[in-house]
Amino acid sequence: MRCSECPLRRRQLFHAMSAREVAMIGRMKREHLGVAAGKDIIREGGHGQELYTLYEGWALRYHRLQDGSRQILDVLLPGDTVGMTSVLLGQSAHSVQALTTASFCVLDGRVLPELFKKSPELALALTRTWFADLRRGDLRATMLGRMNAAERVGYFLIEIYDRLRQRGMARGGVSPCPLRGIDVADAVGLSRVHVMRALKELRNEELLDRERGNLIIPDFARLAAFTGYSSGLRVGKRAIL
Amino acid sequence: MRCSECPLRRRQLFHAMSAREVAMIGRMKREHLGVAAGKDIIREGGHGQELYTLYEGWALRYHRLQDGSRQILDVLLPGDTVGMTSVLLGQSAHSVQALTTASFCVLDGRVLPELFKKSPELALALTRTWFADLRRGDLRATMLGRMNAAERVGYFLIEIYDRLRQRGMARGGVSPCPLRGIDVADAVGLSRVHVMRALKELRNEELLDRERGNLIIPDFARLAAFTGYSSGLRVGKRAIL
DNA sequence: CGTAATCTTGACCAACGTCAATGTTCGTGG
DNA sequence: CCACGAACATTGACGTTGGTCAAGATTACG
Structure with a gap:
């Protein structure tokens, strides 16, 4: 799946990007990851430098306490991105798991500083979304x-x-x-x-x-x-x- | 109070900025605002384009429901900034009130896009804080x-x-x-x-x-x-x- | 068609809310 | 320095909401 052909991006809800911006994101892309329902893609305490954009299916962002109870922090729907805390702060304080069979675009988060430099407009649009x-x-x-x-x-x-x-x-x-x-x-x-x-x-x-x-x-x-x-x-x- | 002489910035906790960055923020500064305890500086539904950095005292970010009950969303301590939602999204979904006698640096939020363009490093540091x-x-x-x-x-x-x-x-x-x-x-x-x-x-x-x-x-x-x-x-x- | 997961229900219990009376602290003006 | 009032804290009695447990019904899925 090429970013430039991604059907998700065409939906009304999403910010229209310049070809240059899409190309830049395309260069960050590492893989397209399929995940079975129930499987974790980010684990609390992890140090991953990847960003995940949910492409299809549903996922849950959650936190688990010592006593085993779980607090769901957010439900992720197609187009939502996770992993920024781990990329920016060096460690994730929450886990993310697929609720249904799901697939994610995996991006290299280490490119983020470059993205901020090369496209301040995109950085600002992302900030608005956050x-x-x-x-x-x-x-x-x-x-x-x-x-x-x-x-x-x-x-x-x-x-x-x-x-x-x-x-x-x-x-x-x-x-x-x-x-x-x-x-x-x-x-x-x-x-x-x-x-x-x-x-x-x-x-x-x-x-x-x-x-x-x-x-x-x-x-x-x-x-x-x-x-x-x-x-x-x-x-x-x-x-x- | 000049930003370049601000004692708050010198504290350990805060990110050391280049003189250029401090100067840029200095140019955004509109006024230094003193507020009495209990007074609101941001009101739910407001459209202000100002950013407020708490300089001294404590403040509360809160949301009030129809039935009059209040949910405090966060306690603001010196060095914390509020008002970004209003600047970026056009409307504030929460109010902010001084808990004690307090003072704020008031900045012009409309300059934010320029800040993102001129100093991507600062934009990224802010994003980390957020x-x-x-x-x-x-x-x-x-x-x-x-x-x-x-x-x-x-x-x-x-x-x-x-x-x-x-x-x-x-x-x-x-x-x-x-x-x-x-x-x-x-x-x-x-x-x-x-x-x-x-x-x-x-x-x-x-x-x-x-x-x-x-x-x-x-x-x-x-x-x-x-x-x-x-x-x-x-x-x-x-x-x- | 059978098994596992999930939902449904009722009985009972613990946590928290409400109300109202009393006590304490703090700021103010005499 | 004291007297006063207002705001806030404390306490007990009692009501309500939500938690827990366990058994039975329904649904999803192989």
Whole structure:
């Protein structure tokens, strides 16, 4: 797969790049990596100098505590990049694992200083994307700190639906969702059983349903109001590596 | 206050810059802003194009929900910069308020693209700092999602102590801490009363105490072990704007 | 068609929230 | 230096939310 022919880059959501920029990223590319569901590609404490752009499938960025419990920090969707902390800070504080069968573009992170030098515009576009993700993280922290079970679950899932919609991977209130109960639980800070109770509540209120690996949101605006989610804060284009 | 004479920049923790870089930042500087305790300098939804570097005092970055409850997203200490989301994304999703009497360097954020162009090294150093903060945020999310009351409070406070220590503003297990019970509660996702109970537990275990606006940590390593905090992941120098 | 994974349910328990009364600290003005 | 008030901390009683356990139902997949 050549970067210049990458179909992911053509999607609406992503920042249009000059041929020169795409070529520069193409030169960073090392390999296209296929990964089986459940397998880790980045491990906490690792020192890798690679950047991974998720090309296809879903992945989870997570942190594991001494007692074995897991906090999911973010769900990665096609076009999302991980590995920057390891490249920039020398060590990764989180693991990343494929949730489904997935494939990644693997880039050489050591070229990053050169990229900053040769294309400040691209560096700035990337920075914008990072800050957009940071803002998403802030809102998720608010969810963890201040919401009850049903709101947390609803917020977490509507956010994912919205991100998929922006990528053209969901519409009409339906999207694929390979997350299991335990994954949702580990993301929103609840037990699996209680997540199931919250999902039942949301289903009874006709705010949200899950069916055979699909997420169903009958009325986006109503769920958004219930969870305090604002698709608002208009999403700019995302820079993709 | 000239940037070239700024005593903050001289502290160990901060990235040494070339005279040229300092001069460039100096040219971005608009004013030195004094703020009374409790006053907001950035408001959620605002469109300001200013960057604020906290010079003296403490500040809080927070998000307020419809029901009036507040989630504190981060505590800002001298040398920390805020306002980037507003500059880069056009709108701020959080507010920032002075916790104590404080002063800020106000910079013109519109110059940022120029800064990226003229000094890619500085841009990269800033990016490193942003990712270090992002990692801190990830760990705080883990705290919110997976820890019990005493661990949350201990984690939150030891992190602050550690950041102050890095800045040379705390040592020997004692540091100033103007945070009130309600501030801790709003940061760790608990009620004020329950935070007080957790503090009592920590005091009984001789892990942590508060006394007249001071934080006392008799045995850093023991509290770190209790809360799962790792000062580890060695802190690089921080770039300061 | 059978097995493993996941979901569902109910009973019970622990953690945390809420309320309200009391105590303490700190800043202010006399 | 003292008296006062406001803000903040402390405590106990009690209610609510979410966790845990375990058994049974359903679904996915070979």
